[in-house]
Amino acid sequence: MFDISAALSGAIVEQNPEMFDGTVPNTEAGNLRSDVSNLVAEHFALATLSMSKEFKEREDLDFVSWAEDENTADLKATIASVYGEEGGEQFEQIWQGNHILAQSEYVVAAKNNDDAAKEEAENKLSTFADEFGMFLDTATEGILPAAEATELVNVHESQVLGTFDYYAAGDYTSSFDTFREGYAFTFDIGAGLADAIVTQHPDMFEGGEMVPEMPQTGMGGATANGISLQWMAWIFAGATAGLVGYFGVRRYRTRA
Numbered sequence: 101m102f103d104i105s106a107a108l109s110g111a112i113v114e115q116n117p118e119m120f121d122g123t124v125p126n127t128e129a130g131n132l133r134s135d136v137s138n139l140v141a142e143h144f145a146l147a148t149l150s151m152s153k154e155f156k157e158r159e160d161l162d163f164v165s166w167a168e169d170e171n172t173a174d175l176k177a178t179i180a181s182v183y184g185e186e187g188g189e190q191f192e193q194i195w196q197g198n199h200i201l202a203q204s205e206y207v208v209a210a211k212n213n214d215d216a217a218k219e220e221a222e223n224k225l226s227t228f229a230d231e232f233g234m235f236l237d238t239a240t241e242g243i244l245p246a247a248e249a250t251e252l253v254n255v256h257e258s259q260v261l262g263t264f265d266y267y268a269a270g271d272y273t274s275s276f277d278t279f280r281e282g283y284a285f286t287f288d289i290g291a292g293l294a295d296a297i298v299t300q301h302p303d304m305f306e307g308g309e310m311v312p313e314m315p316q317t318g319m320g321g322a323t324a325n326g327i328s329l330q331w332m333a334w335i336f337a338g339a340t341a342g343l344v345g346y347f348g349v350r351r352y353r354t355r356a
Contacts, residue, residue: 105134129298129305137290139175144260144286146171147203148279151264154207168200182297182304183239194235198228206261210268222261229253236293244296252289259285 113120146168153161172195180188202224209217233250259282266275298305 127305129294132297132305133291133294136178136294137287139171139178140290140293141283141286143168143171143175144256144283147200147260148263148267148282151203151207151260152267154204155211155264155268172196172200179239182301187239190235194228194231198224198231202228203260207264210264225257225261226254229257236296240296240300243299244292248292252292255285256282256289 110126113123146164150161150164150168153164172192175195176188176192179191202221205224206218206221209215209221229250230246232253233246233248236244236249237246259278262278263275263282266272266278
């Protein structure tokens, strides 16, 4: 879908250059913003899908968990392409510990009606927001301040948990609405991070220079030594459509 939007936006700008001050949409900086936003949005969709699958003990949870791991690998590769392998490793450690694992712990606590365990998981997610905010502040040399980054992450996590909480309570209408709100918000996160990187490293995005090539991990990039992005896009779109469709059916039934 991002390839389609790139082609469409390019055609519109070429047709109506006066509306866009002679600028073009398909630049290296624009591509970075699109790629980062895509990965963060994909993370949100997979996180909420994984939590609902785990709560219902679905047999295909392992597949969604695998997709989450691939998404993490792509995000790590993107960070490493700008900040080096050490930066990528630091990102992965922060991203996994008090984040991905904490979301799973929150689901288990909800299933067991364990309020203390839920609070502990929430505290871990809050810690993650602080740690990730500081990581981004340090990496971007303060261009994306820790307080601003932390606030973005906290809003994101509240939307992830809100989507799940409504789902677990059987309020599928509110869960669907929160999902859509949270998915849209991830593009603000992607834009903020990409803009900070471009501001910090303008030489990477000027003239004809290319953004450093992203390692192929299977989910990201044009093609990989195994699974192509196009093939994975169909699977991911089907999984997301299934989640949205399920919410849609439940919304209809609850209103009937």
